[in-house]
Amino acid sequence: MTTLTRRHALLSAAALPFAASLTASPAVAKAQPQGVSVPLHNRFKLGAFEVTTLLSGTRTGDKPQETFGTNASAEDFAALSAANFLPVDKSQNFFTPTLVNTGAELVLFDTGLSAEGTLAAMTAAGITPEQVDVVVLTHMHGDHIGGLMGADGTTPTFANARYVTGAAEHNYWAGAANEGFDKNVKPLNDKFTFLEDGGSPVSGITAMAAFGHSPGHMVYVVESNGQRLAITADTANHYVWSLQKPEWEVRFDADKAAAAATRKQVFGMIAADRIPFIGYHMPFPALGFVEPLGDGFRYVPASYQLMMEG
Structure with a gap:
């Protein structure tokens, strides 16, 4: 026989409000939902250099096959998307300038859609525009x-x-009567120097011709203390539709055949050398690796490989 002591009675009485709360209507959080959020910068070491990717903007787009895989069938596009857990009716675009601090100079690769977005990411990273x-x-x-x-x-x-x-x-854009070039680049012409394939903007960084997306599109290889990184810009515009299927055409590629050949060449080199790369439109923080997959490449997002000290 169980004896109910005064202590048991008190504990049972104290538990009654809690038990009642379990059967009440669900609680409503006092904090309001804040919406989707992503970080604005990511920083890592490459040898003696410090590399920071900046998310200057991101946006959702509709009808992705009007941009990616325009020469693929709707069935093939849908099948590849489903195999990679991607919706077929939407895509997310990222815009990722990159800072490389060599210890002697702070180098910014590309400037984003607007100064506002890029400066917001730089501020989050603790960098001012005057330091570039x-x-x-x-x-x-x-x-x-x-x-x-x-x-x-x-x-x-x-x-x-x-x-x-x-x-x-x-040279191409100077003669193209392009509003963006005329507004943003032309006023700075006297401050420009110009590179050919193999040229170097600063010590430790080498330009490599990657024509096709635009007439003079370049990628850059960064090297410090034996470690290398490729900044591939728009060589591939999507981590699945452009990398797994490098021959799929992209609406924004000026010379689509040349762009496809360049994708195979550049990412073939990156895969063979097993080096990381930053792609301007890759999912932020835009840093990863590739390995051969069929006629193309599989994107492997970086995890902690470049975060480790020492």
Whole structure:
């Protein structure tokens, strides 16, 4: 026989309000939902260099096959998307300038859609625009040159910087009567130097011709203390639709056959050398690896490989 002591009775009485709460209506959180959130910067070491990717913007797009895989059948596009857990009716685009601090100079690769977005990411990373020594433009599309000028449209965002780009790229756009180029790049022409394939904007960084996406599109290989990283810009615009199927055409590629050949060449090199790369439109933090997969490549997002000290 169980004896009910005074202590048991008191504990049972104290538990009654809690038990009642379990049968009451569900609690409503006092905190309001904040919406989707992603970090604005990611930083890691590459040898003696420090590399920071900046999320200058991200947006959702509809009808992705109007941009990616335009020469693929709807059935093939849907099948590849499903195999990679992707919706077939939407895509997410990312815009990722990159900072490389060599210890001697702070180098910014591309400037985003606007100064506002890029500066917000730089602020989150603890960097001011006055600290940028060199701005390298991989090519002249609007989402790469949009941050060159401030909100007033006349004041350079990176007032202390010199500017570097490929000669072929600059020569093409200088004669194209392009509004974005004329507004953002032309006022800075006297501060530019121009590279050919194999040129170097600063010590430890080498340009490599990757034409096709634009007439003079360049990628850059960064090397420090035997460690290498490729900054591939828009060589591939999507981590599945452009990498697994490098021959699938992209609406924004100027020369689609050349762009496909360049994708195979550049990512073939990256896969063979097993080096990391930063892709301007890859899912943020835009850093990963590739390995051969069929006629293309499988994207492997970086986890902690470049985070370890020592």
